[in-house]
Amino acid sequence: MKLHLPPAARRSPAKDQAGSGARQAVPEAGPRPPRRGRWRHAATVAVFLLPSLVPLTLYTLIPMVGSFWTSLHEWDLITDMRWVGLGNYADLLGDADTRAAFLHTLYFIAGYLPLVYLGGLGLAVLLDRRMPARALLRGVYFLPVITSWVVVALMWKWLLNPASGIVNWALGLVGVHGPGWWTDPGWAMPSIILASAWKDLGFVMIILLAGLQAIPREYQEAAMVDGATAWRRFRHITLPLLSPSTFFVVVISLINGFQVFDQVKIMTGGGPGGATQVVVSQIYDLTFRYGRAGAASALSWLLFALVLLVTVVQIRGQRRWVTYG
Protein backbone atom coordinates (compact mmCIF):
# COMPACT_ATOMS: atom_id res chain seq x y z
CA MET A 1 0.00 0.00 0.00
CA LYS A 2 1.65 3.12 -1.04
CA LEU A 3 -0.31 6.27 -1.28
CA HIS A 4 -3.75 6.59 0.17
CA LEU A 5 -4.73 10.07 -0.65
CA PRO A 6 -8.43 10.71 -0.72
CA PRO A 7 -9.57 12.75 -3.71
CA ALA A 8 -10.64 15.48 -1.37
CA ALA A 9 -7.08 15.72 -0.14
CA ARG A 10 -5.85 16.85 -3.48
CA ARG A 11 -8.17 19.74 -3.70
CA SER A 12 -7.85 21.12 -0.23
CA PRO A 13 -4.22 22.29 -0.37
CA ALA A 14 -5.01 24.90 -2.94
CA LYS A 15 -7.92 26.10 -0.93
CA ASP A 16 -5.80 26.02 2.16
CA GLN A 17 -3.04 27.93 0.53
CA ALA A 18 -5.42 30.62 -0.48
CA GLY A 19 -7.17 30.63 2.84
CA SER A 20 -4.51 30.65 5.48
CA GLY A 21 -1.66 32.78 4.35
CA ALA A 22 0.48 34.65 6.80
CA ARG A 23 -1.83 37.59 7.24
CA GLN A 24 -4.98 35.57 7.26
CA ALA A 25 -7.00 36.24 10.36
CA VAL A 26 -8.08 32.70 11.12
CA PRO A 27 -9.64 32.81 14.54
CA GLU A 28 -6.96 31.29 16.68
CA ALA A 29 -7.81 29.75 19.97
CA GLY A 30 -5.24 28.30 22.24
CA PRO A 31 -2.96 30.38 24.32
CA ARG A 32 -2.03 33.72 22.86
CA PRO A 33 1.66 34.28 22.75
CA PRO A 34 2.69 35.77 26.06
CA ARG A 35 3.78 39.38 26.05
CA ARG A 36 7.48 38.92 25.74
CA GLY A 37 6.32 36.46 23.40
CA ARG A 38 7.37 36.72 19.78
CA TRP A 39 10.49 34.74 20.28
CA ARG A 40 8.81 32.34 22.54
CA HIS A 41 6.06 31.78 20.04
CA ALA A 42 8.60 31.25 17.28
CA ALA A 43 10.40 28.75 19.48
CA THR A 44 7.16 26.89 20.14
CA VAL A 45 6.40 26.69 16.42
CA ALA A 46 9.92 25.44 15.78
CA VAL A 47 9.68 22.75 18.42
CA PHE A 48 6.43 21.44 16.93
CA LEU A 49 7.56 21.62 13.32
CA LEU A 50 11.20 20.67 13.27
CA PRO A 51 10.78 16.99 14.17
CA SER A 52 9.02 16.47 10.84
CA LEU A 53 10.53 19.30 8.83
CA VAL A 54 14.13 18.20 9.35
CA PRO A 55 13.69 14.59 8.23
CA LEU A 56 11.37 15.65 5.44
CA THR A 57 14.00 18.06 4.18
CA LEU A 58 16.85 15.58 4.55
CA TYR A 59 15.12 12.51 3.19
CA THR A 60 12.62 13.86 0.70
CA LEU A 61 13.24 17.46 -0.37
CA ILE A 62 17.02 17.25 -0.74
CA PRO A 63 16.82 13.92 -2.59
CA MET A 64 14.22 15.48 -4.91
CA VAL A 65 16.61 18.28 -5.77
CA GLY A 66 19.49 15.81 -5.89
CA SER A 67 17.59 13.57 -8.24
CA PHE A 68 16.95 16.42 -10.62
CA TRP A 69 20.58 17.55 -10.41
CA THR A 70 21.78 14.00 -11.06
CA SER A 71 19.45 13.71 -14.03
CA LEU A 72 21.41 16.50 -15.73
CA HIS A 73 24.64 14.53 -15.47
CA GLU A 74 26.22 11.37 -16.60
CA TRP A 75 27.37 9.48 -13.57
CA ASP A 76 28.47 5.94 -12.76
CA LEU A 77 28.30 6.49 -8.97
CA ILE A 78 32.09 6.23 -8.76
CA THR A 79 33.96 8.70 -10.96
CA ASP A 80 33.16 12.41 -11.22
CA MET A 81 29.82 13.61 -12.55
CA ARG A 82 29.80 14.92 -16.09
CA TRP A 83 27.33 17.65 -17.05
CA VAL A 84 25.15 16.68 -19.99
CA GLY A 85 22.24 19.10 -19.51
CA LEU A 86 19.05 17.59 -20.85
CA GLY A 87 21.04 14.97 -22.71
CA ASN A 88 19.77 12.12 -20.56
CA TYR A 89 16.19 13.11 -21.26
CA ALA A 90 16.84 13.34 -24.97
CA ASP A 91 18.54 9.94 -24.94
CA LEU A 92 15.72 8.33 -23.02
CA LEU A 93 13.04 9.65 -25.33
CA GLY A 94 14.76 8.04 -28.29
CA ASP A 95 15.74 4.88 -26.46
CA ALA A 96 14.05 1.61 -27.38
CA ASP A 97 14.48 0.11 -23.89
CA THR A 98 12.75 3.10 -22.31
CA ARG A 99 9.88 2.91 -24.77
CA ALA A 100 9.57 -0.79 -24.03
CA ALA A 101 9.58 -0.14 -20.27
CA PHE A 102 6.75 2.39 -20.60
CA LEU A 103 4.81 0.08 -22.90
CA HIS A 104 5.18 -2.83 -20.48
CA THR A 105 4.00 -0.59 -17.65
CA LEU A 106 0.95 0.44 -19.69
CA TYR A 107 0.34 -3.21 -20.55
CA PHE A 108 0.38 -3.99 -16.83
CA ILE A 109 -2.10 -1.21 -16.07
CA ALA A 110 -4.37 -2.14 -18.98
CA GLY A 111 -4.67 -5.67 -17.67
CA TYR A 112 -4.63 -4.96 -13.97
CA LEU A 113 -7.07 -2.07 -13.68
CA PRO A 114 -10.16 -3.68 -15.27
CA LEU A 115 -9.49 -6.93 -13.40
CA VAL A 116 -9.27 -5.40 -9.92
CA TYR A 117 -12.06 -2.94 -10.55
CA LEU A 118 -14.59 -5.37 -11.97
CA GLY A 119 -13.56 -8.09 -9.52
CA GLY A 120 -13.70 -5.72 -6.57
CA LEU A 121 -17.03 -4.31 -7.70
CA GLY A 122 -18.54 -7.77 -8.06
CA LEU A 123 -17.33 -8.76 -4.61
CA ALA A 124 -18.51 -5.53 -3.03
CA VAL A 125 -22.00 -5.97 -4.48
CA LEU A 126 -22.14 -9.61 -3.37
CA LEU A 127 -20.87 -8.87 0.14
CA ASP A 128 -23.01 -5.77 0.63
CA ARG A 129 -26.07 -7.88 1.41
CA ARG A 130 -26.59 -9.62 4.71
CA MET A 131 -25.28 -13.13 4.77
CA PRO A 132 -23.82 -15.52 7.31
CA ALA A 133 -20.13 -15.06 8.10
CA ARG A 134 -20.03 -11.82 6.13
CA ALA A 135 -17.39 -10.23 8.36
CA LEU A 136 -15.24 -13.34 8.16
CA LEU A 137 -15.54 -13.42 4.37
CA ARG A 138 -14.53 -9.79 4.09
CA GLY A 139 -11.55 -10.61 6.28
CA VAL A 140 -10.57 -13.49 4.02
CA TYR A 141 -10.66 -11.27 0.94
CA PHE A 142 -8.57 -8.71 2.78
CA LEU A 143 -5.88 -11.17 3.84
CA PRO A 144 -3.71 -10.76 0.69
CA VAL A 145 -3.83 -6.98 1.10
CA ILE A 146 -1.98 -7.14 4.40
CA THR A 147 0.48 -9.77 3.20
CA SER A 148 3.78 -8.43 1.93
CA TRP A 149 4.32 -8.35 -1.81
CA VAL A 150 7.37 -10.55 -1.49
CA VAL A 151 5.35 -13.37 0.07
CA VAL A 152 2.53 -12.98 -2.45
CA ALA A 153 4.91 -12.94 -5.40
CA LEU A 154 6.73 -16.02 -4.12
CA MET A 155 3.48 -17.89 -3.55
CA TRP A 156 2.22 -17.13 -7.03
CA LYS A 157 5.51 -17.93 -8.64
CA TRP A 158 5.27 -21.32 -6.99
CA LEU A 159 1.60 -21.86 -7.90
CA LEU A 160 2.35 -20.91 -11.49
CA ASN A 161 5.51 -22.98 -11.71
CA PRO A 162 5.43 -24.21 -15.33
CA ALA A 163 6.73 -27.71 -14.58
CA SER A 164 5.43 -28.66 -11.16
CA GLY A 165 3.02 -25.84 -10.31
CA ILE A 166 -0.38 -26.76 -9.07
CA VAL A 167 -2.15 -24.48 -11.54
CA ASN A 168 -0.76 -26.27 -14.56
CA TRP A 169 -1.53 -29.60 -12.95
CA ALA A 170 -5.14 -28.52 -12.41
CA LEU A 171 -5.37 -27.28 -15.98
CA GLY A 172 -4.03 -30.64 -17.11
CA LEU A 173 -6.92 -32.35 -15.34
CA VAL A 174 -9.37 -30.58 -17.65
CA GLY A 175 -7.23 -31.29 -20.65
CA VAL A 176 -5.55 -27.91 -20.99
CA HIS A 177 -1.82 -27.77 -21.45
CA GLY A 178 -0.78 -24.93 -19.14
CA PRO A 179 1.65 -22.33 -20.46
CA GLY A 180 5.11 -21.57 -19.11
CA TRP A 181 3.65 -18.82 -16.99
CA TRP A 182 6.70 -16.81 -16.07
CA THR A 183 9.15 -18.48 -18.43
CA ASP A 184 7.28 -17.70 -21.64
CA PRO A 185 7.69 -14.06 -22.74
CA GLY A 186 4.06 -13.95 -23.85
CA TRP A 187 2.72 -15.18 -20.53
CA ALA A 188 5.03 -13.48 -18.01
CA MET A 189 3.12 -10.21 -17.85
CA PRO A 190 -0.30 -11.88 -17.59
CA SER A 191 1.08 -13.90 -14.65
CA ILE A 192 2.19 -10.72 -12.88
CA ILE A 193 -1.16 -9.09 -13.61
CA LEU A 194 -3.01 -12.11 -12.24
CA ALA A 195 -1.03 -12.11 -8.99
CA SER A 196 -1.41 -8.34 -8.62
CA ALA A 197 -5.15 -8.40 -9.14
CA TRP A 198 -5.46 -11.25 -6.66
CA LYS A 199 -3.55 -9.28 -4.03
CA ASP A 200 -5.39 -5.97 -4.43
CA LEU A 201 -8.93 -7.27 -4.95
CA GLY A 202 -9.72 -6.98 -1.25
CA PHE A 203 -8.56 -3.39 -1.10
CA VAL A 204 -10.79 -2.33 -3.99
CA MET A 205 -13.66 -4.31 -2.51
CA ILE A 206 -13.42 -2.49 0.83
CA ILE A 207 -13.36 0.95 -0.76
CA LEU A 208 -16.35 0.12 -2.95
CA LEU A 209 -18.21 -1.46 -0.03
CA ALA A 210 -17.84 1.75 1.92
CA GLY A 211 -19.18 3.60 -1.11
CA LEU A 212 -22.13 1.23 -1.48
CA GLN A 213 -23.05 1.63 2.15
CA ALA A 214 -23.20 5.37 1.80
CA ILE A 215 -25.96 5.07 -0.81
CA PRO A 216 -29.36 5.69 0.82
CA ARG A 217 -31.65 2.66 0.59
CA GLU A 218 -34.61 4.85 -0.34
CA TYR A 219 -33.32 5.37 -3.88
CA GLN A 220 -33.32 1.67 -4.56
CA GLU A 221 -36.70 1.25 -2.95
CA ALA A 222 -38.24 4.07 -4.93
CA ALA A 223 -36.90 2.58 -8.15
CA MET A 224 -38.23 -0.81 -7.17
CA VAL A 225 -41.68 0.67 -6.65
CA ASP A 226 -41.40 2.11 -10.14
CA GLY A 227 -40.70 -1.41 -11.35
CA ALA A 228 -37.06 -0.96 -12.39
CA THR A 229 -35.19 -4.22 -12.95
CA ALA A 230 -32.18 -5.12 -10.83
CA TRP A 231 -29.86 -4.33 -13.72
CA ARG A 232 -31.43 -0.92 -14.35
CA ARG A 233 -31.24 -0.09 -10.67
CA PHE A 234 -27.58 -1.05 -10.64
CA ARG A 235 -26.82 0.80 -13.86
CA HIS A 236 -28.71 4.02 -13.11
CA ILE A 237 -28.56 4.32 -9.32
CA THR A 238 -25.73 2.29 -7.85
CA LEU A 239 -23.03 2.97 -10.45
CA PRO A 240 -23.46 6.76 -10.60
CA LEU A 241 -23.62 7.06 -6.82
CA LEU A 242 -20.56 4.87 -6.54
CA SER A 243 -18.58 7.15 -8.85
CA PRO A 244 -16.64 8.97 -6.10
CA SER A 245 -15.34 5.65 -4.77
CA THR A 246 -14.64 4.49 -8.30
CA PHE A 247 -12.73 7.68 -8.94
CA PHE A 248 -10.63 7.14 -5.83
CA VAL A 249 -9.87 3.52 -6.74
CA VAL A 250 -8.89 4.44 -10.28
CA VAL A 251 -6.62 7.31 -9.23
CA ILE A 252 -4.83 5.24 -6.58
CA SER A 253 -4.57 2.16 -8.81
CA LEU A 254 -3.07 4.18 -11.62
CA ILE A 255 -0.53 5.88 -9.36
CA ASN A 256 0.45 2.50 -7.94
CA GLY A 257 0.29 0.82 -11.34
CA PHE A 258 2.83 3.18 -12.84
CA GLN A 259 5.15 2.31 -9.99
CA VAL A 260 4.77 -1.47 -10.19
CA PHE A 261 8.02 -3.08 -9.07
CA ASP A 262 8.10 -5.56 -6.15
CA GLN A 263 6.16 -8.30 -7.89
CA VAL A 264 8.09 -7.87 -11.13
CA LYS A 265 11.44 -7.97 -9.39
CA ILE A 266 10.58 -11.18 -7.57
CA MET A 267 8.49 -13.09 -10.10
CA THR A 268 10.44 -12.43 -13.28
CA GLY A 269 13.22 -9.94 -12.55
CA GLY A 270 12.09 -8.12 -15.69
CA GLY A 271 12.47 -11.18 -17.88
CA PRO A 272 12.18 -13.42 -19.72
CA GLY A 273 14.07 -11.53 -22.36
CA GLY A 274 12.97 -8.17 -20.91
CA ALA A 275 9.30 -8.97 -21.50
CA THR A 276 8.28 -7.62 -18.10
CA GLN A 277 10.83 -4.84 -17.69
CA VAL A 278 8.71 -1.98 -16.33
CA VAL A 279 9.76 1.61 -15.69
CA VAL A 280 10.78 1.17 -12.06
CA SER A 281 12.72 -2.03 -12.69
CA GLN A 282 14.43 -0.19 -15.54
CA ILE A 283 15.34 2.62 -13.11
CA TYR A 284 16.69 0.04 -10.70
CA ASP A 285 18.75 -1.72 -13.36
CA LEU A 286 20.09 1.50 -14.84
CA THR A 287 21.41 2.52 -11.44
CA PHE A 288 22.60 -0.66 -9.87
CA ARG A 289 23.40 -2.88 -12.84
CA TYR A 290 24.59 -0.48 -15.50
CA GLY A 291 25.90 2.32 -13.24
CA ARG A 292 23.95 5.00 -15.07
CA ALA A 293 22.64 7.07 -12.18
CA GLY A 294 22.00 10.13 -14.36
CA ALA A 295 19.86 8.28 -16.85
CA ALA A 296 18.03 6.53 -14.00
CA SER A 297 17.23 9.86 -12.37
CA ALA A 298 16.04 11.32 -15.65
CA LEU A 299 13.81 8.29 -16.17
CA SER A 300 12.33 8.64 -12.69
CA TRP A 301 11.46 12.27 -13.42
CA LEU A 302 9.82 11.25 -16.69
CA LEU A 303 7.78 8.74 -14.71
CA PHE A 304 6.86 11.39 -12.17
CA ALA A 305 5.80 13.79 -14.90
CA LEU A 306 3.62 11.12 -16.48
CA VAL A 307 1.98 10.16 -13.17
CA LEU A 308 1.35 13.80 -12.38
CA LEU A 309 -0.12 14.42 -15.82
CA VAL A 310 -2.42 11.42 -15.65
CA THR A 311 -3.55 12.35 -12.13
CA VAL A 312 -4.24 15.95 -13.05
CA VAL A 313 -6.14 14.92 -16.17
CA GLN A 314 -8.26 12.60 -14.05
CA ILE A 315 -8.99 15.24 -11.45
CA ARG A 316 -9.93 17.66 -14.21
CA GLY A 317 -12.05 15.10 -15.95
CA GLN A 318 -13.90 13.91 -12.88
CA ARG A 319 -16.64 16.51 -13.24
CA ARG A 320 -17.86 14.67 -16.31
CA TRP A 321 -18.60 11.42 -14.62
CA VAL A 322 -18.25 11.72 -10.87
CA THR A 323 -21.43 12.64 -9.02
CA TYR A 324 -21.01 13.75 -5.46
CA GLY A 325 -24.01 13.16 -3.22
Added chain:
Amino acid sequence: MGKALRYLLVGLGALAMLFPFGWAVITSVTPGDAVLAVPPDFTPEGASLDAYGRLLETLPFWRIVLNSAWVGAASTALQLLTSAMAAYAFARLPFPGRGALFAVYLTTLMMPLPVLVVPLFLEMRMFGLVDTYFALLAPTIASAFGVFLLRQAVNQVPREFDEAAVLDGAGHFRIFLFVVLPLIRPALATFAIFGFMASWNSYLWPLIIIKSPEFMTLPLGLATLHGQFTTQWDVVMAGSVVSVVPILVLYVFAQKHVIASVAQSGLK
Protein backbone atom coordinates in the same frame (compact mmCIF):
# COMPACT_ATOMS: atom_id res chain seq x y z
CA MET B 1 -29.53 -12.98 -8.29
CA GLY B 2 -30.35 -16.25 -6.65
CA LYS B 3 -29.18 -16.71 -3.10
CA ALA B 4 -27.49 -20.00 -3.87
CA LEU B 5 -25.56 -18.53 -6.76
CA ARG B 6 -24.43 -15.64 -4.60
CA TYR B 7 -23.12 -17.94 -1.87
CA LEU B 8 -21.44 -20.11 -4.45
CA LEU B 9 -19.60 -17.15 -6.01
CA VAL B 10 -18.50 -15.66 -2.71
CA GLY B 11 -17.46 -19.06 -1.41
CA LEU B 12 -15.43 -19.92 -4.49
CA GLY B 13 -13.76 -16.53 -4.34
CA ALA B 14 -12.86 -17.00 -0.69
CA LEU B 15 -11.37 -20.36 -1.55
CA ALA B 16 -9.28 -18.71 -4.26
CA MET B 17 -8.05 -16.21 -1.67
CA LEU B 18 -7.15 -18.84 0.91
CA PHE B 19 -5.79 -21.54 -1.37
CA PRO B 20 -2.34 -20.00 -2.03
CA PHE B 21 -1.78 -19.66 1.71
CA GLY B 22 -2.90 -23.22 2.32
CA TRP B 23 -0.74 -24.54 -0.47
CA ALA B 24 2.23 -22.67 0.94
CA VAL B 25 1.71 -24.45 4.27
CA ILE B 26 1.42 -27.86 2.58
CA THR B 27 4.49 -27.21 0.47
CA SER B 28 6.48 -26.19 3.52
CA VAL B 29 5.94 -29.55 5.22
CA THR B 30 6.38 -31.68 2.12
CA PRO B 31 9.59 -33.64 2.49
CA GLY B 32 12.46 -33.33 0.02
CA ASP B 33 11.91 -34.09 -3.65
CA ALA B 34 8.21 -34.70 -3.15
CA VAL B 35 7.83 -30.91 -3.43
CA LEU B 36 8.23 -31.15 -7.18
CA ALA B 37 6.01 -34.20 -7.56
CA VAL B 38 3.38 -34.14 -10.27
CA PRO B 39 0.57 -34.76 -9.51
CA PRO B 40 0.90 -32.70 -6.33
CA ASP B 41 0.40 -34.43 -3.03
CA PHE B 42 -2.17 -32.72 -0.82
CA THR B 43 -1.49 -34.98 2.14
CA PRO B 44 2.27 -35.50 1.87
CA GLU B 45 3.46 -38.70 3.44
CA GLY B 46 6.16 -38.22 6.03
CA ALA B 47 5.29 -34.57 6.45
CA SER B 48 8.00 -32.85 8.47
CA LEU B 49 9.09 -29.52 9.75
CA ASP B 50 12.49 -30.12 8.23
CA ALA B 51 12.21 -27.10 5.93
CA TYR B 52 11.68 -24.85 8.93
CA GLY B 53 14.90 -26.17 10.43
CA ARG B 54 16.81 -25.49 7.23
CA LEU B 55 15.26 -22.02 7.11
CA LEU B 56 16.81 -21.25 10.49
CA GLU B 57 20.18 -22.56 9.36
CA THR B 58 20.22 -20.54 6.16
CA LEU B 59 19.15 -17.17 7.45
CA PRO B 60 19.48 -15.53 10.83
CA PHE B 61 15.72 -15.77 10.67
CA TRP B 62 14.73 -14.65 14.17
CA ARG B 63 17.06 -11.71 13.93
CA ILE B 64 15.37 -10.75 10.66
CA VAL B 65 11.93 -11.06 12.23
CA LEU B 66 13.09 -8.92 15.16
CA ASN B 67 14.57 -6.35 12.77
CA SER B 68 11.27 -6.09 10.96
CA ALA B 69 9.36 -5.81 14.21
CA TRP B 70 11.51 -3.15 15.75
CA VAL B 71 12.02 -1.12 12.60
CA GLY B 72 8.25 -1.27 12.08
CA ALA B 73 7.54 -0.25 15.67
CA ALA B 74 10.16 2.52 15.69
CA SER B 75 9.08 3.96 12.35
CA THR B 76 5.43 3.86 13.41
CA ALA B 77 6.17 5.56 16.74
CA LEU B 78 8.39 8.23 15.18
CA GLN B 79 5.91 8.97 12.41
CA LEU B 80 3.08 9.27 14.91
CA LEU B 81 5.04 11.69 17.06
CA THR B 82 6.48 13.90 14.31
CA SER B 83 3.24 13.96 12.33
CA ALA B 84 1.05 14.74 15.32
CA MET B 85 3.31 17.61 16.35
CA ALA B 86 3.37 19.09 12.86
CA ALA B 87 -0.38 18.58 12.56
CA TYR B 88 -0.84 20.57 15.77
CA ALA B 89 1.36 23.35 14.46
CA PHE B 90 -0.54 23.55 11.16
CA ALA B 91 -3.92 23.46 12.87
CA ARG B 92 -3.32 25.62 15.92
CA LEU B 93 -0.16 27.74 15.73
CA PRO B 94 -0.29 30.76 13.44
CA PHE B 95 2.99 31.63 11.76
CA PRO B 96 4.06 33.39 8.59
CA GLY B 97 4.10 31.13 5.53
CA ARG B 98 2.05 28.42 7.18
CA GLY B 99 -0.12 27.76 4.13
CA ALA B 100 2.85 27.67 1.80
CA LEU B 101 4.75 25.29 4.03
CA PHE B 102 1.76 22.97 4.23
CA ALA B 103 1.65 22.96 0.44
CA VAL B 104 5.32 21.91 0.42
CA TYR B 105 4.49 19.01 2.71
CA LEU B 106 1.68 17.94 0.39
CA THR B 107 3.90 18.15 -2.67
CA THR B 108 6.18 15.49 -1.23
CA LEU B 109 3.18 13.17 -1.15
CA MET B 110 3.09 13.16 -4.92
CA MET B 111 6.72 12.10 -5.23
CA PRO B 112 6.97 8.47 -6.25
CA LEU B 113 9.57 6.50 -4.32
CA PRO B 114 11.65 5.68 -7.43
CA VAL B 115 12.38 9.37 -7.91
CA LEU B 116 13.89 9.53 -4.46
CA VAL B 117 15.60 6.21 -4.24
CA VAL B 118 18.77 6.99 -6.17
CA PRO B 119 19.75 10.26 -4.46
CA LEU B 120 18.63 8.93 -1.11
CA PHE B 121 21.01 6.03 -1.57
CA LEU B 122 23.80 8.43 -2.52
CA GLU B 123 23.05 10.62 0.48
CA MET B 124 23.21 7.64 2.82
CA ARG B 125 26.47 6.58 1.23
CA MET B 126 27.88 10.07 1.71
CA PHE B 127 27.15 9.91 5.43
CA GLY B 128 28.38 6.33 5.69
CA LEU B 129 24.93 5.07 6.58
CA VAL B 130 24.55 2.32 3.98
CA ASP B 131 23.76 -0.98 5.67
CA THR B 132 22.62 0.43 9.01
CA TYR B 133 19.41 0.37 11.00
CA PHE B 134 19.23 4.11 10.77
CA ALA B 135 19.15 4.00 6.98
CA LEU B 136 16.18 1.64 7.10
CA LEU B 137 14.37 4.05 9.36
CA ALA B 138 15.40 7.41 7.92
CA PRO B 139 12.85 7.87 5.10
CA THR B 140 10.00 6.95 7.43
CA ILE B 141 10.71 9.34 10.30
CA ALA B 142 8.37 11.97 8.90
CA SER B 143 5.24 11.37 6.89
CA ALA B 144 3.44 14.06 4.93
CA PHE B 145 0.45 11.75 4.67
CA GLY B 146 0.39 11.53 8.45
CA VAL B 147 0.56 15.29 8.85
CA PHE B 148 -2.31 15.68 6.43
CA LEU B 149 -4.46 13.01 8.06
CA LEU B 150 -3.82 14.16 11.62
CA ARG B 151 -4.29 17.84 10.81
CA GLN B 152 -7.81 17.02 9.67
CA ALA B 153 -8.36 15.31 13.02
CA VAL B 154 -6.93 18.19 15.06
CA ASN B 155 -9.14 20.61 13.15
CA GLN B 156 -12.14 18.67 14.35
CA VAL B 157 -11.24 19.14 18.00
CA PRO B 158 -13.38 22.05 19.21
CA ARG B 159 -11.33 25.08 20.12
CA GLU B 160 -13.33 25.52 23.30
CA PHE B 161 -11.35 22.63 24.75
CA ASP B 162 -8.08 24.49 24.21
CA GLU B 163 -9.53 27.63 25.67
CA ALA B 164 -10.65 25.83 28.78
CA ALA B 165 -7.15 24.46 29.19
CA VAL B 166 -5.66 27.93 28.70
CA LEU B 167 -7.82 29.22 31.52
CA ASP B 168 -6.30 26.50 33.66
CA GLY B 169 -2.88 27.88 32.76
CA ALA B 170 -1.84 25.28 30.19
CA GLY B 171 0.58 26.12 27.38
CA HIS B 172 0.74 24.58 23.91
CA PHE B 173 2.70 21.56 25.06
CA ARG B 174 0.19 20.64 27.69
CA ILE B 175 -2.72 21.25 25.36
CA PHE B 176 -1.07 19.05 22.76
CA LEU B 177 -0.33 16.23 25.17
CA PHE B 178 -3.38 16.22 27.39
CA VAL B 179 -6.16 17.73 25.29
CA VAL B 180 -5.49 17.14 21.60
CA LEU B 181 -3.69 13.78 21.56
CA PRO B 182 -6.33 11.91 23.56
CA LEU B 183 -9.08 13.34 21.38
CA ILE B 184 -7.51 12.29 18.08
CA ARG B 185 -6.86 8.71 19.16
CA PRO B 186 -8.93 7.12 16.35
CA ALA B 187 -6.94 9.00 13.73
CA LEU B 188 -3.69 8.06 15.47
CA ALA B 189 -4.72 4.39 15.48
CA THR B 190 -5.61 4.50 11.79
CA PHE B 191 -2.33 6.08 10.89
CA ALA B 192 -0.39 3.67 13.11
CA ILE B 193 -1.86 0.70 11.26
CA PHE B 194 -0.97 2.15 7.86
CA GLY B 195 2.51 3.04 9.05
CA PHE B 196 3.25 -0.38 10.47
CA MET B 197 1.93 -2.24 7.42
CA ALA B 198 3.96 -0.04 5.09
CA SER B 199 7.16 -0.64 7.02
CA TRP B 200 6.56 -4.35 7.55
CA ASN B 201 5.98 -4.93 3.84
CA SER B 202 8.47 -2.48 2.39
CA TYR B 203 10.87 -4.00 -0.13
CA LEU B 204 12.44 -1.53 -2.57
CA TRP B 205 14.21 0.69 -0.05
CA PRO B 206 15.66 -2.13 2.10
CA LEU B 207 16.69 -3.90 -1.10
CA ILE B 208 18.84 -0.93 -2.05
CA ILE B 209 20.24 0.11 1.29
CA ILE B 210 20.87 -3.19 3.09
CA LYS B 211 23.60 -5.66 2.20
CA SER B 212 24.32 -7.74 5.30
CA PRO B 213 21.96 -10.40 6.61
CA GLU B 214 22.01 -8.94 10.11
CA PHE B 215 20.20 -5.78 9.04
CA MET B 216 17.72 -7.43 6.70
CA THR B 217 14.00 -7.14 7.19
CA LEU B 218 11.53 -9.91 6.36
CA PRO B 219 10.63 -9.11 2.76
CA LEU B 220 14.29 -8.76 1.92
CA GLY B 221 15.28 -11.92 3.76
CA LEU B 222 12.60 -13.89 1.96
CA ALA B 223 13.59 -12.52 -1.42
CA THR B 224 17.21 -13.46 -0.72
CA LEU B 225 16.11 -16.95 0.21
CA HIS B 226 14.37 -17.25 -3.13
CA GLY B 227 17.49 -16.11 -4.94
CA GLN B 228 19.65 -18.67 -3.15
CA PHE B 229 17.31 -21.61 -3.37
CA THR B 230 15.37 -21.39 -6.54
CA THR B 231 14.60 -25.05 -6.26
CA GLN B 232 14.13 -25.33 -2.49
CA TRP B 233 10.50 -24.33 -2.56
CA ASP B 234 9.78 -25.99 0.76
CA VAL B 235 12.22 -23.64 2.54
CA VAL B 236 10.94 -20.60 0.66
CA MET B 237 7.37 -21.48 1.58
CA ALA B 238 8.35 -22.16 5.19
CA GLY B 239 9.78 -18.64 5.34
CA SER B 240 6.66 -17.21 3.75
CA VAL B 241 4.43 -19.01 6.22
CA VAL B 242 6.42 -17.82 9.23
CA SER B 243 6.43 -14.25 7.96
CA VAL B 244 2.68 -14.12 7.44
CA VAL B 245 1.87 -15.25 10.98
CA PRO B 246 2.81 -12.06 12.90
CA ILE B 247 0.98 -9.68 10.57
CA LEU B 248 -1.97 -12.09 10.54
CA VAL B 249 -2.17 -12.07 14.34
CA LEU B 250 -1.93 -8.30 14.39
CA TYR B 251 -4.63 -8.13 11.74
CA VAL B 252 -7.04 -10.39 13.64
CA PHE B 253 -6.82 -8.04 16.62
CA ALA B 254 -7.06 -4.90 14.54
CA GLN B 255 -9.45 -6.14 11.84
CA LYS B 256 -12.25 -3.72 12.65
CA HIS B 257 -9.88 -0.77 12.67
CA VAL B 258 -8.02 -1.82 9.54
CA ILE B 259 -11.06 -2.31 7.36
CA ALA B 260 -12.85 0.73 8.74
CA SER B 261 -9.83 2.94 8.23
CA VAL B 262 -9.09 1.73 4.73
CA ALA B 263 -12.71 2.32 3.82
CA GLN B 264 -12.60 5.70 5.48
CA SER B 265 -9.51 6.73 3.57
CA GLY B 266 -11.48 6.22 0.38
CA LEU B 267 -14.26 8.52 1.43
CA LYS B 268 -14.11 12.15 2.18
